[in-house]
Amino acid sequence: MGEFDLIARYFQRPAHPLAPEVALGIGDDCALLHPAPGMQLAISTDMLVAGRHFFEDVDPQALGHKALAVNLSDLAACGARPLAFTLALSLPQADDTWLHGFSQGLFALADAHHCSLMGGDTTRGPLNICITVFGEVPTPTDRTQALLRSGAQVDDDIYVSCTLGDARLALDALLTQRGQASYAFAPHLPAAVLASARERLERPTPRLALGLALRGLATSAMDLSDGLAGDLPHILQASGLGASVNIDVALELIASKHHPAWPEGRFDQVLSQDDLMRCVLSGGDDYELLFTAPPGLRDDVAQAAAQSHTPVTRIGRIEAQKGLRWVNQRGQAVAVDAASFDHFRPA
Amino acid sequence: MGEFDLIARYFQRPAHPLAPEVALGIGDDCALLHPAPGMQLAISTDMLVAGRHFFEDVDPQALGHKALAVNLSDLAACGARPLAFTLALSLPQADDTWLHGFSQGLFALADAHHCSLMGGDTTRGPLNICITVFGEVPTPTDRTQALLRSGAQVDDDIYVSCTLGDARLALDALLTQRGQASYAFAPHLPAAVLASARERLERPTPRLALGLALRGLATSAMDLSDGLAGDLPHILQASGLGASVNIDVALELIASKHHPAWPEGRFDQVLSQDDLMRCVLSGGDDYELLFTAPPGLRDDVAQAAAQSHTPVTRIGRIEAQKGLRWVNQRGQAVAVDAASFDHFRPA
Numbered sequence: 001m002g003e004f005d006l007i008a009r010y011f012q013r014p015a016h017p018l019a020p021e022v023a024l025g026i027g028d029d030c031a032l033l034h035p036a037p038g039m040q041l042a043i044s045t046d047m048l049v050a051g052r053h054f055f056e057d058v059d060p061q062a063l064g065h066k067a068l069a070v071n072l073s074d075l076a077a078c079g080a081r082p083l084a085f086t087l088a089l090s091l092p093q094a095d096d097t098w099l100h101g102f103s104q105g106l107f108a109l110a111d112a113h114h115c116s117l118m119g120g121d122t123t124r125g126p127l128n129i130c131i132t133v134f135g136e137v138p139t140p141t142d143r144t145q146a147l148l149r150s151g152a153q154v155d156d157d158i159y160v161s162c163t164l165g166d167a168r169l170a171l172d173a174l175l176t177q178r179g180q181a182s183y184a185f186a187p188h189l190p191a192a193v194l195a196s197a198r199e200r201l202e203r204p205t206p207r208l209a210l211g212l213a214l215r216g217l218a219t220s221a222m223d224l225s226d227g228l229a230g231d232l233p234h235i236l237q238a239s240g241l242g243a244s245v246n247i248d249v250a251l252e253l254i255a256s257k258h259h260p261a262w263p264e265g266r267f268d269q270v271l272s273q274d275d276l277m278r279c280v281l282s283g284g285d286d287y288e289l290l291f292t293a294p295p296g297l298r299d300d301v302a303q304a305a306a307q308s309h310t311p312v313t314r315i316g317r318i319e320a321q322k323g324l325r326w327v328n329q330r331g332q333a334v335a336v337d338a339a340s341f342d343h344f345r346p347a
Numbered sequence: 348m349g350e351f352d353l354i355a356r357y358f359q360r361p362a363h364p365l366a367p368e369v370a371l372g373i374g375d376d377c378a379l380l381h382p383a384p385g386m387q388l389a390i391s392t393d394m395l396v397a398g399r400h401f402f403e404d405v406d407p408q409a410l411g412h413k414a415l416a417v418n419l420s421d422l423a424a425c426g427a428r429p430l431a432f433t434l435a436l437s438l439p440q441a442d443d444t445w446l447h448g449f450s451q452g453l454f455a456l457a458d459a460h461h462c463s464l465m466g467g468d469t470t471r472g473p474l475n476i477c478i479t480v481f482g483e484v485p486t487p488t489d490r491t492q493a494l495l496r497s498g499a500q501v502d503d504d505i506y507v508s509c510t511l512g513d514a515r516l517a518l519d520a521l522l523t524q525r526g527q528a529s530y531a532f533a534p535h536l537p538a539a540v541l542a543s544a545r546e547r548l549e550r551p552t553p554r555l556a557l558g559l560a561l562r563g564l565a566t567s568a569m570d571l572s573d574g575l576a577g578d579l580p581h582i583l584q585a586s587g588l589g590a591s592v593n594i595d596v597a598l599e600l601i602a603s604k605h606h607p608a609w610p611e612g613r614f615d616q617v618l619s620q621d622d623l624m625r626c627v628l629s630g631g632d633d634y635e636l637l638f639t640a641p642p643g644l645r646d647d648v649a650q651a652a653a654q655s656h657t658p659v660t661r662i663g664r665i666e667a668q669k670g671l672r673w674v675n676q677r678g679q680a681v682a683v684d685a686a687s688f689d690h691f692r693p694a
Contacts, residue, residue: 042377049472125396130477
């Protein structure tokens with residue numbers, strides 16, 4: 001199968017209605033994009049590498065979903081509405097079954113968010129997926145309307161959406177099963193818990209509705225891809241401030257703990273405190289929103305969460321004193337040694 | 348070196364003046380881009396894979412140049428003015444010398460065209476460079492102002508810019524030197540000829556000034572990345588037409604033939620007709636513009652070429668009869684079996 005056949009068969013969809021902002025899609029040297037009046041473009045790019053971001057033998061449909069999801073998550077973090085994306089794909093071979101599954105997973109998520117594939121590139125090489133995504137945010141009038149990392153204010157509440165740590169839990173368990181790691185908890189994980197957690201690892205949900213609902217409410221936002229302990233400092237640094245986070249509240253946010261497949265109290269016997277902290281605080285791949293908002297807007301934030309069907313939890317507070325402090329329910333300081341997952345951290 | 352250190356050291360340039368269209372650059376979840384009034388965005392993405400698009404040990408400065416050049420060439424083909432780009436980079440290791448050279452080559456070309464790096468991604472993995480580039484073209488009023496592949500008209504002249512085939516000549520010679528191919532001409536190539544041809548392979552020049560000058564003149568355009576014989580059919584197919592091309596004129600366009608290092612007549616002894624046709628007609632990596640314009644605009648095209656300091660050569664004519672026909676100087680049909688370089692063609 002030639003490069004052009006491959007594109008035509010799996011990625012070109014002439015009948016698919018493009019967003020009106022897409023003036024020209026696949027097939028020319030460039031695609032053309034025209035933001036609506038009063039809008040500017042939010043742009044993000046993510047590269048996924050086999051063996052690093054996913055198992056080479058992962059379900060291609062899940063991979064198609066995830067490759068776009070992690071990009072849409074960046075749009076969500078800016079409060080942007082998705083318009084279109086480009087796909088560059090390096091493949092070891094042109095495998096029909098794989099391409100069918102991958103394109104199915106990709107387009108199912110794209111269609112759900114009215115996000116058009118507008119161009120791309122395919123080549124032969126080690127499996128690598130690079131997506132660049134385009135969304136729209138209102139053009140700023142007095143201040144920018146996009147949600148940025150730099151806008152947090154002293155006394156703002158700190159929130160995260162949904163749940164944290166389940167993707168890392170699944171990753172650690174799968175690595176242990178494959179003999180690539182050795183986590184003591186893994187053999188004792190009920191199959192139903194692993195299956196749920198694996199869904200979070202392989203099919204993350206970009207929180208686009210919440211991002212849109214938070215326009216004008218959140219003072220800062222980002223998506224959690226490297227873990228709470230590694231990502232929150234980006235907001236603090238960009239905003240020139242510090243924070244206290246209630247670690248007891250944060251550690252409860254792992255959905256796997258509350259799964260009905262566990263016998264009462266068994267979770268705490270199987271997962272050590274270190275396991276729990278690694279998953280929730282330094283586990284990556286959550287793709288939840290981390291954001292700040294003034295305490296006076298708690299009702300509005302609750303309404304935004306309800307309206308977008310995306311629960312949020314208040315986990316801490318922005319403070320003038322720089323640095324990130326972890327405290328327990330009783331307000332006592334807790335020492336946490338959780339470095340963010342860093343792609344170039346010496347192994 | 349961590350991922351964030353790497354970005355900060357080599358790719359983040361806070362003092363660099365961003366194009367006014369770039370509302371927000373590196374450092375947040377998304378970059379923000381705002382086309383000027385009356386403009387829309389032209390977008391293209393290209394992925395370069397080690398061992399496929401370049402030799403793993405190529406000069407990193409040349410590679411930085413080429414990775415951006417091939418993308419800018421797509422903008423040139425649409426008559427777009429460059430604004431900004433994103434860079435996703437997968438690296439086997441964080442090597443200071445390599446990163447220094449790569450970023451130098453990249454930014455030298457970017458700065459020459461006032462094109463800002465506005466975001467990206469870095470990860471560890473097999474060497475892979477994916478750039479997505481953004482340019483501006485006038486928003487269409489009655490018809491689109493971007494140069495597309497689909498606008499060729501019967502009787503239009505067909506032009507190419509500058510020279511063709513030298514990049515492929517260098518590639519074939521280098522592959523022969525490395526024992527990865529065996530082209531009989533390679534050992535007889537004067538060093539000065541190879542050096543010049545290698546420049547064309549490793550540091551292609553995006554024809555941006557010509558693309559801009561052709562706005563409103565060219566009826567169709569594309570950039571030559573897969574060779575004339577493989578690329579011209581894209582224009583013909585998109586325009587629903589055919590063409591005759593003068594093969595004798597085309598084959599003269601290889602600069603290596605006219606290099607002063609050759610003794611008189613020696614080029615034709617060293618390169619067979621097949622070598623010549625392979626380089627000029629099916630060699631890739633030319634990154635010259637292929638375009639059509641009405642015969643009534645020959646003076647204007649000549650003026651656009653002069654104004655952009657980019658010579659152009661008229662090589663053929665668009666015809667109603669579909670298909671691509673090669674003719675010699677005497678108007679006789681010449682059979683050419685030159686398939687386009689196809690990344691997934693069975694080896």
